[in-house]
Amino acid sequence: MNLFDILGPVMVGPSSSHTAGAVRIGRMARALLGQEPVKAQLLLHGSFASTGEGHGTHQALIAGLLGLAPDDSRVPDSYALAKERGLEFHFSTCDLRDVHPNSVLITLEGDRGGRLEVGASSPGGGRIKVFRVDGLDTSFSGELPTLVVHNSDKPGCVSQVTGALAAQGLNVATLQLNRGGRGGSAVMVIECDQPVSEATAQWLRSLPGILRVNCYTPDQEVLL
Amino acid sequence: MIDFTSIQQMLEDSRDAGLPLWKNIQLSDCHHQDITPEASWAKMSAMLEAMTQADENYQEGDRSHSGLVGGDGGRMAAYGQGGNTLCGPLLTDVMAGALRMGECNACMKRIVAAPTAGACGVLPAVLLPCRRHFGASQEELVQALYVASGFGMVIAARASISGAEGGCQAEIGSAAAMAAPALVHLQGGAPEQMANACAMAVKNLLGLVCDPVGGLVEVPCVKRNVIGAMDAMSAAQMALAGISSQVPPDQVLDAMAEVGRSLPHTLRETGKGGLAATPFGLEYAPKE
Numbered sequence A: 001m002n003l004f005d006i007l008g009p010v011m012v013g014p015s016s017s018h019t020a021g022a023v024r025i026g027r028m029a030r031a032l033l034g035q036e037p038v039k040a041q042l043l044l045h046g047s048f049a050s051t052g053e054g055h056g057t058h059q060a061l062i063a064g065l066l067g068l069a070p071d072d073s074r075v076p077d078s079y080a081l082a083k084e085r086g087l088e089f090h091f092s093t094c095d096l097r098d099v100h101p102n103s104v105l106i107t108l109e110g111d112r113g114g115r116l117e118v119g120a121s122s123p124g125g126g127r128i129k130v131f132r133v134d135g136l137d138t139s140f141s142g143e144l145p146t147l148v149v150h151n152s153d154k155p156g157c158v159s160q161v162t163g164a165l166a167a168q169g170l171n172v173a174t175l176q177l178n179r180g181g182r183g184g185s186a187v188m189v190i191e192c193d194q195p196v197s198e199a200t201a202q203w204l205r206s207l208p209g210i211l212r213v214n215c216y217t218p219d220q221e222v223l224l
Numbered sequence B: 001m002i003d004f005t006s007i008q009q010m011l012e013d014s015r016d017a018g019l020p021l022w023k024n025i026q027l028s029d030c031h032h033q034d035i036t037p038e039a040s041w042a043k044m045s046a047m048l049e050a051m052t053q054a055d056e057n058y059q060e061g062d063r064s065h066s067g068l069v070g071g072d073g074g075r076m077a078a079y080g081q082g083g084n085t086l087c088g089p090l091l092t093d094v095m096a097g098a099l100r101m102g103e104c105n106a107c108m109k110r111i112v113a114a115p116t117a118g119a120c121g122v123l124p125a126v127l128l129p130c131r132r133h134f135g136a137s138q139e140e141l142v143q144a145l146y147v148a149s150g151f152g153m154v155i156a157a158r159a160s161i162s163g164a165e166g167g168c169q170a171e172i173g174s175a176a177a178m179a180a181p182a183l184v185h186l187q188g189g190a191p192e193q194m195a196n197a198c199a200m201a202v203k204n205l206l207g208l209v210c211d212p213v214g215g216l217v218e219v220p221c222v223k224r225n226v227i228g229a230m231d232a233m234s235a236a237q238m239a240l241a242g243i244s245s246q247v248p249p250d251q252v253l254d255a256m257a258e259v260g261r262s263l264p265h266t267l268r269e270t271g272k273g274g275l276a277a278t279p280f281g282l283e284y285a286p287k288e
Helices: A016-033 A046-055 A057-065 A075-085 A157-167 A198-205 B007-017 B021-033 B037-056 B072-081 B088-106 B122-127 B129-134 B138-158 B172-186 B191-203 B221-240 B249-262
Strands: A010-012 A037-045 A088-093 A102-110 A115-124 A127-133 A136-140 A146-152 A172-179 A185-192 A210-216 B110-112
Touching: A010 A016, A010 B037, A016 A037, A016 A046, A016 A057, A016 A102, A016 A115, A016 A127, A016 A210, A037 A046, A037 A057, A046 A057, A046 A102, A057 A075, A057 A088, A057 A102, A136 A172, A136 A185, A146 A157, A146 A198, A157 A172, A157 A185, A157 A198, A157 A210, A198 A210, B007 B021, B007 B138, B007 B191, B007 B249, B021 B037, B021 B138, B037 B088, B037 B110, B037 B122, B037 B138, B072 B088, B088 B110, B088 B122, B088 B129, B088 B221, B122 B129, B122 B138, B122 B172, B122 B221, B129 B138, B129 B172, B138 B172, B138 B191, B138 B249, B172 B191, B172 B221, B191 B221, B191 B249
Parallel strands: A037 A088
Antiparallel strands: A010 B110, A037 A102, A102 A115, A115 A127, A127 A136, A146 A185, A146 A210, A172 A185
16 A cells, blocks of 8 residues: 555546446456457446446446546547557356356457466455456456466476576566466466566567467556 | 654654754655665655646636536636635635645646645645745745654554544544644744644644545545644644644553544545535435
8 A cells, every 4th residue: 555545546436446446347348358359348246237338337437448547538438449540349248156246258369370268356446356358267357467378287387487587587476377277278376576578578488388468567657 | 763653753853953853854755765866856856746746736617427517617717816805815726726636636637645635625725825835946836745644653553544433523524634734834833833743733633534435535535635734734823823732642642543543434534424424415325
């Protein structure tokens, strides 16, 4: 907690959880896709489903998918911007069971054929928590630079990645690893103390057994 | 170094360091965040600028999604134009500012959460008119924002700034308790007066429930920004008059935390009690 958690963020209203947090969830999903999204399916859960409309949650999520920040005045007009940029989207509601009431499950398709499923919550104050990536459980907030690595569930993948980060002088703050089943695919979430450069991400992509690498760098206003 | 867990510690540390309260708040936060005072000042100035911009972006014709909110900032300003108001020019400006900002938030415009989006009108409503009415400079207003956020940090640590946790006293109450010491700073008051202003502002809104109609940040949130601003003005004036809180400020914040915990679930931002549960409110209730 610092002074600018109390005074701030600068944001488009009306709600830090239902509006600002929703923009951040969209931005996170966009970053993890790593491409321009062209199709989005959004399933709203709990309070997002019941009071989202009055809070502009829908427009906020789309704004985030288009890369807008929570303080961008175009957030309320994001549907028009989506049309301009060729993003097709569809909202419906669902029960995601044991997740925070302010949650959404987003399935994305990118302009270069990439696909991604992200589940995330907005518990308050504009903070977010990603609880699922491509069907695998995760828990990260995007408050630190974050690497999301899809890898084959084979020996050595974790040490290769952490070794490469160490060689770049990047300190690992937290590391989570989850797999669908033995020998299948796995997702590694690594929160770092320093931003991860695109060059480092490229290097990681070249390693054997690494299927996909995406980086998320926190919004400037979150860092400050 | 201020640890932001106690108002008393914040005052004692500033006295020992021989620094004005705002400066010690700034330097302590810079230390915790590992940023320079220059970067911190630039960021705080940007907050003041964003508040000023938000106030200027208000449009009377804007309406919220539900249609329940909009136009009241314009109504209050028009009433003030007549010159013959009940509360006089300063308080009329303060009320109009609180309504404008609350309405901007409800209408999806850009605002500064202070400490929350729902309570974003209180601080700018009392601080911005100090330019016109008292000739407050940009520098003094930025200092006042440091004072406000320093007290806000302690409130967040000892009590809460979330309506879902502590009811509206945690949102509008906290905003008023941040704004009151900021006003005392602008009027040249002492740190003890700032602490008393904070305590009195909290006490006078203790127990305020969070009962938004339809679960939306509209009714009664916008108008509660007005009472938050008036609470801050009256608490600051009491403190400047030498009136102090009999209950020590830190103990007031502890009471605020205890009251927040005691509030029933229905009165903590669930949209299920109070005004939200009236026949009128139920017409706007989300379809489950």
